[in-house]
Amino acid sequence: xxxxxxxxxxxxxxxxxxxxxxxxxxxxxxxxxxxxxxxxxxxxxxxxxxxxxxxxxxxxxxxxxxxxxxxxxxxxxxxxxxxxxxxxxxxxxxxxxxxxxxxxxxxxxxxxxxxxxxxxxxxxxxxxxxxxxxxxxxxxxxxxxxxxxxxxxxxxxxxxxxxxxxxxxxxxxxxxxxxxxxxxxxxxxxxxxxxxxxxxxxxxxxxxxxxxxxxxxxxxxxxxxxxxxxxxxxxxxxxxxxxxxxxxxxxxxxxxxxxxxxxxxxxxxxxxxxxxxxxxxxxxxxxxxxxxxxxxxxxxxxxxxxxxxxxxxxxxxxxxxxxxxxxxxxxxxxxxxxxxxxxxxxxxxxxxxxxxxxxxxxxxxxxxxxxxxxxxxxxxxxxxxxxxxxxxxxxxxxxxxxxxxxxxxxxxxxxxxxxxxxxxxxxxxxxxxxxxxxxxxxxxxxxxxxxxxxxxxxxxxxxxxxxxxxxxxxxxxxxxxxxxxxxxxxxxxxxxxxxxxxxxxxxxxxxxxxxxxxxxxxxxxxxxxxxxxxxxxxxxxxxxxxxxxxxxxxxxxxxxxxxxxxxxxxxxxxxxxxxxxxxxxxxxxxxxxxxxxxxxxxxxxxxxxxxxxxxxxxxxxxxxxxxxxxxxxxxxxxxxxxxxxxxxxxxxxxxxxxxxxxxxxxxxxxxxxxxxxxxxxxxxxxxxxxxxxxxxxxxxxxxxxxxxxxxxxxxxxxxxxxxxxxxxxxxxxxxxxxxxxxxxxxxxxxxxxxxxxxxxxxxxxxxxxxxxxxxxxxxxxxxxxxxxxxxxxxxxxxxxxxxxxxxxxxxxxxxxxxxxxxxxxxxxxxxxxxxxxxxxxxxxxxxxxxxxxxxxxxxxxxxxxxxxxxxxxxxxxxxxxxxxxxxxxxxxxxxxxxxxxxxxxxxxxxxxxxxxxxxxxxxxxxx
Numbered sequence: 069x070x071x072x073x074x075x076x077x078x079x080x081x082x083x084x085x086x087x088x089x090x091x092x093x094x095x096x097x098x099x100x101x102x103x104x105x106x107x108x109x110x111x112x113x114x115x116x117x118x119x120x121x122x123x124x125x126x127x128x129x130x131x132x133x134x135x136x137x138x139x140x141x142x143x144x145x146x147x148x149x150x151x152x153x154x155x156x157x158x159x160x161x162x163x164x165x166x167x168x169x170x171x172x173x174x175x176x177x178x179x180x181x182x183x184x185x186x187x188x189x190x191x192x193x194x195x196x197x198x199x200x201x202x203x204x205x206x207x208x209x210x211x212x213x214x215x216x217x218x219x220x221x222x223x224x225x226x227x228x229x230x231x232x233x234x235x236x237x238x239x240x241x242x243x244x245x246x247x248x249x250x251x252x253x254x255x256x257x258x259x260x261x262x263x264x265x266x267x268x269x270x271x272x273x274x275x276x277x278x279x280x281x282x283x284x285x286x287x288x289x290x291x292x293x294x295x296x297x298x299x300x301x302x303x304x305x306x307x308x309x310x311x312x313x314x315x316x317x318x319x320x321x322x323x324x325x326x327x328x329x330x331x332x333x334x335x336x337x338x339x340x341x342x343x344x345x346x347x348x349x350x351x352x353x354x355x356x357x358x359x360x361x362x363x364x365x366x367x368x369x370x371x372x373x374x375x376x377x378x379x380x381x382x383x384x385x386x387x388x389x390x391x392x393x394x395x396x397x398x399x400x401x402x403x404x405x406x407x408x409x410x411x412x413x414x415x416x417x418x419x420x421x422x423x424x425x426x427x428x429x430x431x432x433x434x435x436x437x438x439x440x441x442x443x444x445x446x447x448x449x450x451x452x453x454x455x456x457x458x459x460x461x462x463x464x465x466x467x468x469x470x471x472x473x474x475x476x477x478x479x480x481x482x483x484x485x486x487x488x489x490x491x492x493x494x495x496x497x498x499x500x501x502x503x504x505x506x507x508x509x510x511x512x513x514x515x516x517x518x519x520x521x522x523x524x525x526x527x528x529x530x531x532x533x534x535x536x537x538x539x540x541x542x543x544x545x546x547x548x549x550x551x552x553x554x555x556x557x558x559x560x561x562x563x564x565x566x567x568x569x570x571x572x573x574x575x576x577x578x579x580x581x582x583x584x585x586x587x588x589x590x591x592x593x594x595x596x597x598x599x600x601x602x603x604x605x606x607x608x609x610x611x612x613x614x615x616x617x618x619x620x621x622x623x624x625x626x627x628x629x630x631x632x633x634x635x636x637x638x639x640x641x642x643x644x645x646x647x648x649x650x651x652x653x654x655x656x657x658x659x660x661x662x663x664x665x666x667x668x669x670x671x672x673x674x675x676x677x678x679x680x681x682x683x684x685x686x687x688x689x690x691x692x693x694x695x696x697x698x699x700x701x702x703x704x705x706x707x708x709x710x711x712x713x714x715x716x717x718x719x720x721x722x723x724x725x726x727x728x729x730x731x732x733x734x735x736x737x738x739x740x741x742x743x744x745x746x747x748x749x750x751x752x753x754x755x756x757x758x759x760x761x762x763x764x765x766x767x768x769x770x771x772x773x774x775x776x777x778x779x780x781x782x783x784x785x786x787x788x789x790x791x792x793x794x795x796x797x798x799x800x801x802x803x804x805x806x807x808x809x810x811x812x813x814x815x816x817x818x819x820x821x822x823x824x825x826x827x828x829x830x831x832x833x834x835x836x837x838x839x840x841x842x843x844x845x846x847x848x849x850x851x852x853x854x855x856x857x858x859x860x861x862x863x864x865x866x867x868x869x870x871x872x873x874x875x876x877x878x879x880x881x882x883x884x885x886x887x888x889x890x891x892x893x894x895x896x897x898x899x900x901x902x903x904x905x906x907x908x909x910x911x912x913x914x915x916x917x918x919x920x921x922x923x924x925x926x927x928x929x930x931x932x933x934x935x936x937x938x939x940x941x942x943x944x945x946x947x948x949x950x951x952x953x954x955x956x957x958x959x960x961x962x963x964x965x966x967x968x969x970x971x972x973x974x975x976x977x978x979x980x981x982x983x984x985x986x987x988x989x990x991x992x993x994x995x
Contacts, residue, residue: 456902533567576884640665
């Protein structure tokens with residue numbers, strides 16, 4: 069029957085190698101892959117492929133097990149083996165070849181490829197006959213006659229016939245092969261029986277397979293044949309063997325022992341145990357961290373601990389994906405190993421081995437075009453790697469929180485009596501003392517008027533005291549409920565330029581109610597009249613066109629004044645006068661540009677009657693103030709009118725005019741909701757040194773009992789005498805000056821720029837009555853309040869430990885804005901879930917690792933050459949982990965390319981030694 073094209077190609081390849089390289093004695097030409105490839109081809113062409121059914125050396129399905137080494141003694145050996153039937157059945161025949169010949173003189177000679185193949189063909193005939201020959205009881209043939217020669221060897225009639233046929237076939241494959249198998253002494257010396265002088269005795273058949281030779285001590289099939297054994301193999305290339313034996317000696321049956329199938333248990337390796345422990349400890353540590361973080365929720369932070377926690381979060385967010393990948397990647401490898409031992413589809417194994425990183429998981433499924441439940445499961449697992457890291461970063465944040473704690477706030481009592489009531493000028497000493505104190509009051513008054521516009525419209529004055537808005541400027545005095553103060557300064561008028569001192573404000577935010585009072589002026593439109601000339605005098609002095617009587621005597625500056633004037637008459641100091649006067653020593657006060665007079669005071673019996681105050685249990689310090697009359701019912705509280713007059717000269721040569729307005733006076737008592745904030749002190753500083761900020765949030769009419777609203781601070785003559793005489797002179801302006809003083813400029817326009825740039829007198833008549841009333845009230849209230857608290861206003865709100873002689877202490881809840889930890893519930897939940905997946909992966913990896921018995925061969929470079937027919941691999945390599953085999957072969961250079969084997973005239977590609985494998989160069993084929 070003619071051969072096929074494939075068989076012709078295989079024949080030509082063998083002929084080419086044996087003819088061209090058959091005489092080479094270099095080890096690189098006598099290698100396992102080359103010898104096996106040639107034997108495989110001869111098997112297919114001469115033995116129907118029955119000895120080596122696959123292209124893999126020593127495949128489990130092969131009936132013949134091949135060992136190639138450098139054994140002493142024979143260069144060829146064939147051994148019949150006994151094995152189980154069933155899934156763990158081993159090969160039936162052992163062929164053992166040596167690539168060297170050890171001479172008696174101790175020298176070693178390398179065989180050529182042609183010599184080794186001749187020996188291999190010889191041994192393949194033995195194997196073929198042992199595998200397929202019938203025994204007498206089965207076919208009636210005498211096995212001894214057919215297979216034994218006269219010396220008891222295995223070269224009987226059947227062997228000689230088959231060998232001649234095989235050699236004749238090979239000799240016909242090409243020129244140079246005519247004497248193949250007939251001239252080499254190795255063919256015959258290989259079949260001689262080793263004498264009894266051969267060294268050693270075979271090792272026990274009961275040892276594990278990797279530790280004992282597959283050819284061991286056995287009895288000769290001939291009853292007369294002596295028991296023999298040989299020296300072991302030196303530096304094996306396929307599997308370590310340490311003895312030879314007589315041909316055809318059966319091996320004792322060890323199929324009932326598990327020793328030949330046992331592997332070294334890699335799961336007891338210390339590194340495996342350490343990996344299992346660390347894999348479980350890591351997720352537990354992350355879960356413990358989650359518990360610690362959850363306990364921080366709503367707890368106050370501090371600078372040092374906050375930095376430590378933030379550093380911990382940053383570090384763990386970096387470590388989580390790394391450790392997660394290490395554990396879950398190991399899990400994928402262990403599951404793939406376990407599935408490989410039990411049999412699995414290559415697609416599944418590739419999915420598992422490719423899913424050892426996040427990117428690898430996505431890439432491998434894209435390349436495999438795999439969309440199944442396993443792919444979805446793997447992607448879902450790896451989602452928790454970045455999700456866990458991001459959850460750590462986002463689950464712990466900080467936020468501002470308000471913490472309330474009780475405290476006390478002290479503020480000045482605006483119902484305190486004016487210190488004007490206790491001052492007197494009855495003696496030179498008291499006069500000098502008053503001048504000193506009045507200079508302080510006047511200076512503070514001027515500072516308030518000349519303060520920047522931003523300060524005038526601010527909720528606090530120049531000294532940080534909280535200013536009280538006039539409730540009637542934006543709300544209703546008839547509404548008893550809280551009314552919100554507008555935030556825009558254009559929508560609210562303040563009752564005074566000076567605020568109420570507030571102290572002992574703690575760090576944080578403090579909200580409290582402040583009781584205060586102020587005088588409210590409802591003024592009429594200003595009228596303008598001209599001065600008239602008094603013709604009865606030679607000096608032609610000017611006087612007012614409308615006569616206004618100023619009763620100055622009841623308001624004398626000493627304690628020994630004249631009789632009190634009845635209510636209903638104007639009582640006040642005429643500083644610009646009916647007759648303009650010059651400054652003299654007898655009249656030390658200069659002229660002023662404007663006057664104030666009042667038509668009604670409290671009962672005249674109360675003006676200086678200390679006995680009345682003592683009889684009513686009123687302390688002297690509270691006398692001459694509305695607060696002393698809270699419980700009095702027989703007080704003559706008539707409507708009170710304040711007279712305002714101002715000289716106005718628009719031309720230095722023309723006669724002056726004067727403007728007049730009458731204002732009804734009422735005392736408003738309001739309750740203000742004040743909010744103060746004091747920042748934390750700088751490190752190393754005192755908290756009391758930090759400036760506080762306060763503003764009134766809302767107001768309502770006071771609900772406490774008070775004196776009649778017709779009784780104001782101005783209703784007491786001992787107070788008003790200073791207001792009437794000193795307030796118009798507070799700015800030290802001479803009334804004869806062409807320009808007006810800054811008080812009148814303020815009444816015309818409160819802007820500081822207008823006041824400081826004014827070159828002429830203001831036109832007060834153009835000011836609306838309502839605006840004029842608020843402005844004049846601010847000036848009067850400011851002057852009166854300075855008389856009450858001139859020694860407390862400059863520092864009371866700045867000094868947290870200031871003490872006021874007349875004060876009100878209120879209990880408050882201080883709200884402090886503190887930074888507290890906030891645990892984001894969603895991110896914390898995702899983080900814990902990621903840790904749970906992390907922990908389950910670690911536990912599963914540890915468990916699966918202890919159910920795997922075989923070596924770890926997946927995912928290593930050494931797996932490419934482990935069973936390669938083109939590589940000479942050390943004996944026992946099949947039972948080694950991939951990393952161990954890599955370490956053993958780490959210095960060996962390999963290459964993927966064209967090998968020396970060919971199929972149908974096409975070179976086979978594979979991984980082999982660098983020097984034996986040709987480079988792949990595009991589409992060029994190597995012959």
